[in-house]
Amino acid sequence: MSFAKTAAFTAEQQQLARVAKALAHPARVAIVQLLASKTTCISGDIAAELPLARTTVFQHLQELKALDLIRGEIDGLTVCYCLNTALLRQVQQQFLSFFEAATASPACGPEAACGC
Amino acid sequence: MSFAKTAAFTAEQQQLARVAKALAHPARVAIVQLLASKTTCISGDIAAELPLARTTVFQHLQELKALDLIRGEIDGLTVCYCLNTALLRQVQQQFLSFFEAATASPACGPEAACGC
DNA sequence: ATACTATGTCGTATTTTAACGTCATAGGGA
DNA sequence: TCCCTATGACGTTAAAATACGACATAGTAT
Numbered sequence: 001m002s003f004a005k006t007a008a009f010t011a012e013q014q015q016l017a018r019v020a021k022a023l024a025h026p027a028r029v030a031i032v033q034l035l036a037s038k039t040t041c042i043s044g045d046i047a048a049e050l051p052l053a054r055t056t057v058f059q060h061l062q063e064l065k066a067l068d069l070i071r072g073e074i075d076g077l078t079v080c081y082c083l084n085t086a087l088l089r090q091v092q093q094q095f096l097s098f099f100e101a102a103t104a105s106p107a108c109g110p111e112a113a114c115g116c
Numbered sequence: 117m118s119f120a121k122t123a124a125f126t127a128e129q130q131q132l133a134r135v136a137k138a139l140a141h142p143a144r145v146a147i148v149q150l151l152a153s154k155t156t157c158i159s160g161d162i163a164a165e166l167p168l169a170r171t172t173v174f175q176h177l178q179e180l181k182a183l184d185l186i187r188g189e190i191d192g193l194t195v196c197y198c199l200n201t202a203l204l205r206q207v208q209q210q211f212l213s214f215f216e217a218a219t220a221s222p223a224c225g226p227e228a229a230c231g232c
Numbered sequence: 233a234t235a236c237t238a239t240g241t242c243g244t245a246t247t248t249t250a251a252c253g254t255c256a257t258a259g260g261g262a
Numbered sequence: 263t264c265c266c267t268a269t270g271a272c273g274t275t276a277a278a279a280t281a282c283g284a285c286a287t288a289g290t291a292t
Contacts, residue, residue: 008167009142013149021140025250026125026133029214033129036221044268051124056251058270063249077259077268085219092215098145099208103201105152119250119278141280160238172281174240179279193238193289 035083043079159195
């Protein structure tokens with residue numbers, strides 16, 4: 001990928017893209033949904049419910065953790081992964097604003113300026 | 117990337133991940149915002165407003181077009197790119213449901229089962 | 233008809249993801 | 263103590279994304 005020119009975009013665009021990238025894999029979407037559905041959540045359980053190797057799941061967990069979307073607390077031999085709901089609410093708001101602006105735009109058609 | 121095991125996830129998870137991937141680059145976020153802000157929209161103008169080469173922008177346009185998030189109609193020497201607002205509204209709904217479920221989950225803390 | 237302009241296509245080098253196997257570490261129980 | 267188990271770290275391979283230059287094409291205007 002590389003994102004060499006990333007610096008030239010606005011902070012909002014970069015932040016939205018970062019989160020979107022975090023959700024850009026079905027495994028990570030599934031992980032978030034899984035954590036949302038369970039109040040208690042152990043790393044091993046997550047790997048067991050996904051069709052991926054344990055280490056691959058761990059890699060996805062690390063990516064989500066890098067963005068602080070999820071948190072992991074070591075509890076003896078197991079680790080409790082949890083959603084960062086506070087951050088998720090902020091992110092939700094960002095996506096909401098983005099889609100509001102995008103869908104508010106007049107669809108291309110006979111009434112549009114370009115007419116296409 | 118590869119997504120070899122993609123088939124093992126639900127259609128919803130795959131669809132969400134696909135759209136998220138489309139928005140996983142600041143250039144594509146910027147493109148959608150640009151198209152939303154203008155009622156008329158030409159390919160060349162888009163490249164001019166982004167810090168990327170024309171061909172790179174074209175590539176991003178193609179990716180958005182592959183998901184049908186945007187449409188392009190040839191009009192003589194120029195091309196009118198437009199948002200597919202109908203599809204965007206559907207996508208917005210999917211993201212909304214996803215975030216609703218994620219943020220509704222009780223944050224990890226003293227009241228949670230895991231206690232972390 | 234010719235030159236100019238604006239778009240699209242191709243090829244490619246570099247970087248990043250994805251997926252997994254193997255090894256390391258550390259807590260708990262026999 | 264010794265072993266088992268569960269997690270994390272490392273290394274590697276294959277596939278995909280990113281970015282761009284060079285070329286092709288087609289419409290417009292002089």
